[in-house]
Amino acid sequence: MLHLRLIVPADRTDEVVGLIGRTVGTAHLAVLTGAARSPVGDVVLCDVAREAGDELIGALREMGIDSSGSITAENMDLTLSKHAEEAERAAPGEGADAVLWEELSEVTHEESTFSVTYVAFLALATMLAACGVMLDNAVLIVGAMAVGPEFGPLAGISTALVQRAPRLAGRSLWALIGGFAVAMVLTAGFAWLLDALGLFTEDMVKAERPNTGFIWHPDWMSFVVALLAGIAGTLSLTSAKSGALIGVAISVTTVPAAANAAVAFSYQDLQQTWGSSAQLLANMAGIVLAGTLTLLIQKALWNTRRRAAPPGRREAGVPRGPRPPSKG
Structure with missing residues (x-):
């Protein structure tokens, strides 16, 4: 209720x-x-x-x-x-299947704001992932993915596409692109600093890294995982089961890919830079595509169920006209 x-x-x-x-x-x-x-x-x-x-x-x-x-x-x-x-x-x-579009627009609006706190979390997550990449430590990679706040803007883009809300789309894109740009620049500077301190070396980048080398080797499985994570994340938002977002966060390699790209660029390893960038784009595209399709299917199924409901189970309401644009 x-x-x-x-x-x-x-x-x-x-x-x-x-x-x-x-x-x-x-x-x-x-x-x-x-x-x-x-x-x-x-x-x-x-x-x-x-x-x-x-x-x-x-x-x-x-x-x-x-x-x-x-x-x-x-x-x-x-x-x-x-x-x-x-x-x-x-x-x-059923209440679990209902989508509160006003609530979803408000949540994604708040999560898609390019703010100091948002950038700080994204930058810290990227730096943690950079440490995980250089040390070939999967635990640090998982921790960094859990800290990253990038699912908010990705969900905002999907919501904006379904709701036809250009302002929310623009805000989400700016938070996503601007946030990752700042985070990657700061992570590259972080890598140069640790290199000067002798904590990072070029040999660490060139090493095989069996636990984290997959980050800069994108393949179709990366895209499939991003699709599944996008579906799960969208369902968690629309059903108010926010706990599932943690699982979504540690399923995709957006933050680790950004970190690997930044560190590789700092050592002029362009092959890893491009590979990591491709991984980042594939994951973001998969999440947005899955989120958009999930919302469209939810909307269609809900409308079908409502039309098929007995008259006594429908809202009387008032004559419906075009709904005012949402805050996004």
């Missing part, structure tokens, strides 16, 4: 309450008249089944409640209520 907290102008409260009342899958409706101070208005509270949440939030946005008041949605881990159980049974589909 989702818990909605709305701030509604007083003259529109009846309209909003009517919409919630007509929406199958809602429960626990409460109105606090005049409770809101900034902005001024009434506070409307309700719970809604996750599978009905996207339609309700979309209808509220079409009414302009996000502009004249506010819409806040929270995931509820536990709800003990017969009314909630009846609401979930009445709502079409």
